[in-house]
Amino acid sequence: MTSQRKTYNWAVLGCGKIARKFVSDLKLLPNARLYAAAARDLSRAQEFAGELGFEVAYGSYEALVSDPKVDVVYIATPHSHHREHALLCLSHQKAVLCEKALAMNSNEVNEMMACARENxxxxxxxxxxxxxxxxxxxxxxxxxxxxxxxxxxRSDFAFNAPYLEDKRLYNVKLGGGSLLDIGIYPVFAALTSLGLPETIKTFADFSPTGSEESISVICKYADGAMANLTSSFSSYSPTQTEYFCEKGHMVLTPRWFTPTHITVWKEGGEVTTYPNEHKQGFGYQYEAEHVMKCLDQNRIESPVMSWQMSRDLMKFLDRIRIDAGIFFPDHDKNLFF
Ligand SMILES: NC(=O)c1ccc[n+]([C@@H]2O[C@H](COP(=O)([O-])OP(=O)(O)OC[C@H]3O[C@@H](n4cnc5c(N)ncnc54)[C@H](OP(=O)(O)O)[C@@H]3O)[C@@H](O)[C@H]2O)c1
Incomplete structure (x- = not known):
């Protein structure tokens, strides 16, 4: 006898650009119901809900988390607001999938995890x-x-995002800067293959608002390994990750952090390509499916994207920011690294 899988009522908090892409992939999952969408403005929530097929629209995030039918909330606001919005959801016992960067610094990440545990x-x-x-x-x-x-x-992620003072990417109050927005991917590549480094050296360039626009990071590990990481909003990069190994090298081809293919070169000249077998959507459905599996098992933490992984990722970013002199005054006031 096969047991019926639970269908989860998904809600979206913040009806911006990434929320649209995520939801189009959520539609690929039969046990995900597009239930509610909330924006700070009701008409925007209604437009988003109507266009994408949600059942309910709310004009405030508080109204969303007060709805007993909501099972899981996807937080898609700027990272400057992730702490506040995650605490709001968790304190109402709503499961949370929160966009990267999880928060602005390690203190905020720890506070969010403590709240998840408490609730x-x-x-x-x-x-x-x-x-x-x-x-x-x-x-x-x-x-x-x-x-x-x-x-x-060696890992990079850069694209040319023309400077506009009010744009989220350049707005320090909204966590603007390439590091937390896209540089987090090369940092993730180093963390998940080599771990946390012993030494970090950086060079950064800043926009007229004071936000970091481009950054190069070199890391050295205790065993002699190194990582060379770059992100920028002022130019285009190949957006790939290369792993240099003793017996060959491997390339995750552009855009390496999405579904892609892999090329492996071995000493002696043998080359193997692993084709991209991803068929549908952008690739957000895999994380959403994983969240529902975790909820099926009554987990509060993923065994794959664990809290320790998110803590280490943020610690790595904090250390880079200290070296490069990138600070967020509204968030870093009480930060003791
Ligand atoms: N995983 C990925 O591939 C990926 C890609 C892009 C971005 N992201 C992440 O997703 C998050 C959102 O990025 P986005 O590009 O979707 O941003 P966006 O289009 O600017 O949308 C952000 C949404 O946040 C809400 N919001 C709440 N408080 C806000 C405030 N004070 N100022 C501005 N917006 C506020 C707004 O929603 P309402 O007004 O509708 O409530 C807005 O629509 C960021 O953390 C980013 O790093 C992830």
Missing amino acids: NTFLMEAFWTMFQPSYQKAMEILRSGELGKLKIV
């Missing part, structure tokens, strides 16, 4: 790359040892 409620950072089949295959290849020891990781 016995699920919390996960929406780091979708972790769940991409191609990324998981690449990690399997590294772990198998067929390429020998990993010595250097």
Whole structure:
């Protein structure tokens, strides 16, 4: 006898750009019901809900979390507001999938996790790359040892986002800057293959608002391994990740953090390509499906994108920010690194 899987009532908090893409992938999952959407303005929530097929629209985030039918909330606001919005959801015992960066600094991340524990409620950072089949295959290849020891990781993510003072990407009050927005991906690539580094050196360039526009980070590990990480809003980069190993190298091809293919070169000249087998959508469905599996098992923490992984990712970003002199005055006031 097969048991029926529970259908989850999903809600979206913040009806912006990424929310639209995420929801279009959520539609691919039969046990995800598009239940509620909330915006700070009711008419925007109604427009979003109507267009994407949600049953209910709310004009405030408080109204959304007060709805007893909501099972899980996808938080898609700027990272400057993730702490506030996650605490709101968790204190109403709503499971949370929160966009990256999970928060602005380690203190905020720890506070969110303490709140999830106190309320016995699920919390996960929406780091979708972790769940991409191609990324998981690449990690399997590294772990198998067929390429020998990993010595250097080189990873980038850059695109030209023309400067506008009010744009989220350049607004320090909204967590603007390339590091937390897109540089987090190369940092994730280094963290998940080499761990936290011993030494970090950085160079950063800043926009007229004081937000960081471009950053280069070099990391050295205790065993001699290195990572070379770059992000920028002022130019385009290939957006790939390369792993240099003792017996060959592996490339996660552009755009490496989405579903993609993998090329492996081995000493002697053998080249193997693992094609991209992803068929439908952008690739956000994998993390959403994982969240529902965790909820099926009454988990409050994912065993894949764990709290420790999110804590380490934020610690890595904090250390980079200190070296580069990137501060968020509204958030970093009481930060003791
Ligand atoms: N995983 C990915 O691939 C990916 C890609 C892009 C972005 N992201 C992440 O997703 C988050 C949102 O990015 P986005 O590009 O979707 O941003 P966006 O289009 O600017 O949308 C952000 C939404 O946040 C809400 N919001 C709440 N308080 C706000 C405030 N004080 N100022 C501005 N907006 C506020 C707004 O929703 P309402 O007014 O509708 O309530 C707005 O629509 C960021 O943390 C970003 O890092 C992830």
